[in-house]
Amino acid sequence: MRDKPLVALAIVVVLAAIAVGYAVGRRKAPPPPSPAAETTTAYSPADNAGAPPASGQIDAIRRGIPVDQEGEPPLMARVENTDVKRNRAYPMQPPTIPHSIDNYQIDRNSNRCLLCHARANADKFQAPPVSVTHYMDRDDQFLATISPRRYFCNQCHVVQTDAKPLVANNFKDIDTILSGQIDQPQQKAN
Amino acid sequence: MGARIRSWLVAVWRTMRRPSVHYSLGFLVLGGFIAGVIFWGAFNTALEATNSEAFCTGCHEMRDNVFQELKATIHYTNRSGVRATCPDCHVPHRWTDKIARKMQASKEVWGKLFGTIDTREKFLDHRLELAEHEWARLKANDSLECRNCHNYASMDLTRQSARAAEIHKRWLGSGEKTCIDCHKGIAHHLPDMTGIPQG
Numbered sequence: 001m002r003d004k005p006l007v008a009l010a011i012v013v014v015l016a017a018i019a020v021g022y023a024v025g026r027r028k029a030p031p032p033p034s035p036a037a038e039t040t041t042a043y044s045p046a047d048n049a050g051a052p053p054a055s056g057q058i059d060a061i062r063r064g065i066p067v068d069q070e071g072e073p074p075l076m077a078r079v080e081n082t083d084v085k086r087n088r089a090y091p092m093q094p095p096t097i098p099h100s101i102d103n104y105q106i107d108r109n110s111n112r113c114l115l116c117h118a119r120a121n122a123d124k125f126q127a128p129p130v131s132v133t134h135y136m137d138r139d140d141q142f143l144a145t146i147s148p149r150r151y152f153c154n155q156c157h158v159v160q161t162d163a164k165p166l167v168a169n170n171f172k173d174i175d176t177i178l179s180g181q182i183d184q185p186q187q188k189a190n
Numbered sequence: 191m192g193a194r195i196r197s198w199l200v201a202v203w204r205t206m207r208r209p210s211v212h213y214s215l216g217f218l219v220l221g222g223f224i225a226g227v228i229f230w231g232a233f234n235t236a237l238e239a240t241n242s243e244a245f246c247t248g249c250h251e252m253r254d255n256v257f258q259e260l261k262a263t264i265h266y267t268n269r270s271g272v273r274a275t276c277p278d279c280h281v282p283h284r285w286t287d288k289i290a291r292k293m294q295a296s297k298e299v300w301g302k303l304f305g306t307i308d309t310r311e312k313f314l315d316h317r318l319e320l321a322e323h324e325w326a327r328l329k330a331n332d333s334l335e336c337r338n339c340h341n342y343a344s345m346d347l348t349r350q351s352a353r354a355a356e357i358h359k360r361w362l363g364s365g366e367k368t369c370i371d372c373h374k375g376i377a378h379h380l381p382d383m384t385g386i387p388q389g
Contacts, residue, residue: 005221006220009221009224013228016228020231020235083353102264105375108382109379109382110380110383110388115388124361124389125353126356126357
């Protein structure tokens with residue numbers, strides 16, 4: 001039979017195609033569904049999600065849910081990323097960060113904040129440069145680079161989220177108090 | 191026995207030297223074509239197998255160091271589930287560039303065999319050098335691997351934060367800077383960056 005090598009070759013090709021197809025198909029097959037995929041949802045305390053409990057006691061961990069029941073966690077708060085600077089609540093407050101800082105590396109090797117906020121880079125990114133006090137050591141001597149004690153920015157500067165406060169806050173800043181005094185005629189300064 | 195092997199070898203040699211005496215031209219052309227297809231398929235399959243995350247993380251050097259760092263970043267996990275794997279950023283997509291990179295990678299095989307970075311300490315010692323190779327490559331090709339997905343022409347600046355939009359327009363839009371100039375260390379931790387310009 002003259003075609004013998006051709007036939008043999010054709011068989012080899014077909015077998016190879018089957019083997020490749022099998023290998024590829026097996027790799028792409030979805031994993032069998034696990035029986036644990038369906039979870040039962042227990043008691044959903046929608047009423048207790050954000051509001052403080054009626055008893056008036058702050059219970060940040062369980063939010064008033066009985067200990068034998070599984071609570072539903074409140075929605076995760078989102079970081080405000082508007083780039084609009086906020087007022088300081090009091091004169092010495094470290095300014096809050098008006099943008100998200102996800103995955104910013106601040107360690108011995110690198111400081112992502114200083115990429116924009118360092119004195120030398122602030123113009124490139126139109127970012128507010130780090131205050132001059134951050135270049136001073138504790139003897140008020142100026143250093144060429146950021147002072148080591150000021151290096152970890154988010155030790156003082158923090159982002160703000162849209163989370164609902166658990167505790168009401170009636171803090172008044174000094175300007176509000178002063179303007180309240182001015183309104184009273186007997187305490188006029190001049 | 192020796193004579194039999196010898197005569198067999200001679201027969202094989204004759205067939206190899208002038209195959210068209212023994213096989214038809216059609217068989218040789220078709221056989222050559224099919225063999226070529228099989229060879230090419232196997233070559234490409236093997237090439238793509240080395241271009242997968244499973245292959246990269248098959249070695250502990252990658253799995254225990256850079257892959258763990260990648261996992262926390264937006265290129266691994268995000269809201270829409272689109273993700274980049276190792277070769278998306280580290281291997282050029284165009285074929286000739288890919289082959290060139292793969293030939294370069296023979297140095298990495300050398301490094302694997304001789305354990306250049308086979309401990310965490312050795313890896314950290316070499317980290318700056320390794321990172322600099324990647325920065326130089328991305329700088330030279332205008333951050334091509336970034337731009338395979340992140341196209342400036344398709345960026346809706348109004349959907350970015352005001353700060354990001356302003357900076358992208360100013361530096362990326364003008365072509366003055368390329369992605370890697372500012373976005374170093376977005377997928378892996380940075381080595382000691384003292385004296386290295388960022389941004």
